[in-house]
Amino acid sequence: MPILRDHHLPLAPDWECKATIDDNGIIQLADPAIASLSTGDVRPNTWMLEVRYRATSRWKLPAVTIIDRSKSQATERFTQYLEPNETGKRLINLTGIESLHQLQLTLKHLTLEGDATLLGFHNPNLASGAILIIAPHPDDAELAAFGVYSQYPENTWIVTITAGERLKRLDKQYWSGLDVSLEEASHRKGFIRAWNSATTPLLAGVPAERLVMLGYFNDTLTTLYEKPGTVAPSHSVPTLKPDAYRTWNKLSLPTDGQSRNTGQNLQSDLAALLASIKPKTIITPHPDLDPHADHIASTRHLQAATEQSGHYPENLMLYANHLKSTRGFPRGPAHAAAGVWPTQASTQAPRNDKIASFPISIEVQKQKALALHSMHDLGGTPGLERQLKRKLKRLLSGIPCKDWSDYSGHDFFQTHIKAHENFVLRKIDQTKSRGLEPLSGSQPLSK
CATH class of the missing domain: 3.40.50 (Rossmann fold)
Structure with missing residues (x-):
């Protein structure tokens, strides 16, 4: 039975839209205005898809590959890896796409619930x-x-x-x-x-x-x-x-x-x-x-x-x-997508933070x-023990050795x-000099 762990930050998105993921992995957005945003609005900003997933393997790394189908030729953008033997809420990083229309996810070693939420954040200039x-x-x-x-x-x-x-x-x-x-x-x-x-x-x-x-x-x-x-x-x-x-x-x-x-x-x-x-x-x-x-x-x-x-x-x-008590994050080999930190924050914490993700x-x-x-x-x-543990994890990950x-x-x-560098973005209140305070009730997940 997968372990339930929800990852959560008290975020204040600039765009928020309900979405569904069909059996073919195609994402449909409920708000036509957000679905039709131009490349000029989509490309420079950060986009995250909040989903609930369930790993189907104790050891193999769950993988979500983002495919852009907005043009005549479908384009595979990047793959994000999640925690094996877990289930819960995660953010799938879509940053770097050019259109929110006709996005598709292909899945390995996990299932996704059909209901999702798209979160968008203005990146700073x-x-x-x-x-x-x-x-x-x-x-x-x-x-x-x-x-x-x-x-x-x-x-x-x-x-x-x-x-x-x-x-x-x-x-x-x-x-x-x-x-x-x-x-x-x-x-x-x-x-x-x-x-x-x-x-x-x-x-x-x-x-x-x-x-x-x-x-x-x-x-x-x-x-x-x-x-x-x-x-x-x-x-x-x-x-x-x-x-x-x-x-x-x-x-x-x-x-x-x-x-x-x-x-x-x-x-x-x-x-x-x-x-x-x-x-x-x-x-x-x-x-x-x-x-x-x-x-x-x-x-x-x-x-x-x-x-x-x-x-x-x-x-x-x-x-x-x-990250406290967490090794190997962001998950997966070099050049994969970078997920958002495995953290839990109190639901009472104010929703004033944003995510700024930059595609590399x-x-x-x-x-x-x-x-x-x-x-x-x-x-x-690394020492012999570390080398042996790493080799065993890779063999069990379901990712071909050549991809590491x-x-x-x-x-x-x-x-x-990784394909992204991620930051928590805070806008500084110039009149009250606020913005450097820690998140209330936030703590890294222990493994």
């Missing part, structure tokens, strides 16, 4: 102003938003808060035997990761002048938020200062030359950047969906810096690179794979090289 991406660690900007920022490189600023220097064991250094002390190896890890942050976005055309490394210390951001006046040393190199990782910055920061790892300094640097850049859109971790302590604290520091600077963006786009071309997905390869922390080979593109050993090369 990212070309109309500066975009600021907050990356708690080197590689977070690439994992969450490489596809987005590669489309708007001249508008993009990327601020990486920490150097990600922490190394817990000497045998985990990138090059075995290179350094003989944990302090040396940790310092070198931060050095090369800061270099990654300073160079990888160049692959997408982001100017070097818009790449900023703050150099604060890994796994200390919560302490810095809770005790902003207290100096928190690096866990691995107690004598280290953030200046060590600002070598490649092209602009000056308020704390340059006298930097200490404090929340006051971090917020001062962020506030100065906000006042200078004046971003229209900020992309930052979702403080409720992404459980990583540094990710939560990064957005909290951003909130404090926003209040300090007095500059509020129009759009806040929130991402989740990590296959060429940009390949460039993203290259960008992730340039990040040293995503290299290496092994660009590298890290899970992110499957989960984050």
Whole structure:
């Protein structure tokens, strides 16, 4: 018997329409006005089909393939994978289609109820102003938003808060035997990761002048938020200062030359950047969906810096690179469609969030794979136990082995090289400076 799990976010769609799915998988919309929206209205925006599904296998990944039949030649757009051995409410990502007319779904290893709901969301116009991406660690900007920022490189600023220097064991250094002390190896890890942050976005055309490394210390951001006046040393190199990782910055920061790892300094640097850049859109971790302590604290520091600077963006786009107790999401091999995070939110939570999904071309997905390869922390080979578990899951998934593109050993090369990049979108209330609060009652689903 499949396990019942409903995925739910308290969303406020711009379009909402009842739909039916017939025995051939053809979607019929109840509202003729929405069904006849032009390509100019459909293509730039986000579309989700809320359905109830039932997996028909304990192990095989349920698959929903979206087919566009609006033209003479039916076109297969992409496939989204769901959880095996489960039943419940899900959102099927239709973003990237050109017409809402004559859409068809083909199903493998699942059934769908006939009643569904189409949800549509206006995507923000990212070309109309500066975009600021907050990356708690080197590689977070690439994992969450490489596809987005590669489309708007001249508008993009990327601020990486920490150097990600922490190394817990000497045998985990990138090059075995290179350094003989944990302090040396940790310092070198931060050095090369800061270099990654300073160079990888160049692959997408982001100017070097818009790449900023703050150099604060890994796994200390919560302490810095809770005790902003207290100096928190690096866990691995107690004598280290953030200046060590600002070598490649092209602009000056308020704390340059006298930097200490404090929340006051971090917020001062962020506030100065906000006042200078004046971003229209900020992309930052979702403080409720992404459980990583540094990710939560990064957005909290951003909130404090926003209040300090007095500059509020129009759009806040929130991402989740990590999910509590959930591995392998978004499901399926690289290049599949990206579903919406497996979350549950209280039905009492206000419906004020939107989904912003951005389709990523296959060429940009390949460039993203290259960008992730340039990040040293995503290299290496998984251990034998992990390799065996992964191989067994793939054999049981019902997906041919040739369809799993092994660009590298890290899970992110499957989960984050997808046909979409998804964000929770919040419009900021300029008069009340609201928009950074967490969802009330929202929590990741545990597996």
